[in-house]
Amino acid sequence: MIDEVIKEDIASVSEIIIENDFETQVYELGFHIIPSVEKNNIADEIGSIRSAIEKLGGIFVAEEFPKLITLAYTMTKDIDGKRYKFNNAYFGWLKFEIEKDNIIKVKELIDSNNNILRFLIIKTVRESTLAPKDAVFSKEGVKKLKYNTNDSKIFKKDDKDKEKKDKIKKKEVKMSEEELDKTIEKLIAE
């Protein structure tokens, strides 16, 4: 009886271990394709990356088709012993779910691709991580928000300054015109 219970326990534990072996994670692959690749061939280039990931058991969650962008700085890449400089590139990204062990294979595959200028693989979540489009962000807006928050130290300093200024103003207002006249008369009499 006891042996049966132990066997069942072992079986359940082994199942858990097997499940952990095939643990998956959502990854995001951002990449730059070199601008010398023709526009018509970009779809094929992405198709090859997608098929390679799918072969390794990847499931796609989201993606963005590459767009030609101006890079913030000049990037270099060695292709067949020659160093090339790039100021533009087609930037795109793929979000997919894959087994943790297989992500190294994906990295090796993309590393060997000469048409990819630079890439970045990061751990992410299923949901969209991009800020909502209606959330307009401006430097002026940040300043307004910063000064409206009670937590910021800057606001606390400003608060104290304002209080001091208000107190000075109140003191100034207290002296009415009649009082002023009386004080002037007193001074003249002296």
Added chain:
Amino acid sequence: MQKFFLINKIKHIDYKDTELLKSCLKNHGRINQRINTGVSATNQRKLATAIKRARFMGLLPYVIN
């Protein structure tokens, strides 16, 4: 800034949100301190990571001349 994250319910800061990240940079491209951004320590770390990733990918410059 912290309020911006709270109002819009932003849990993750993406390195592709360059407009958002640019507002956290100084004139020469350095990352603003927490006292200037006004965000929580957690979000400041997330911001710094996102900016560094964006720099690596050429979406943001390392130095602005």
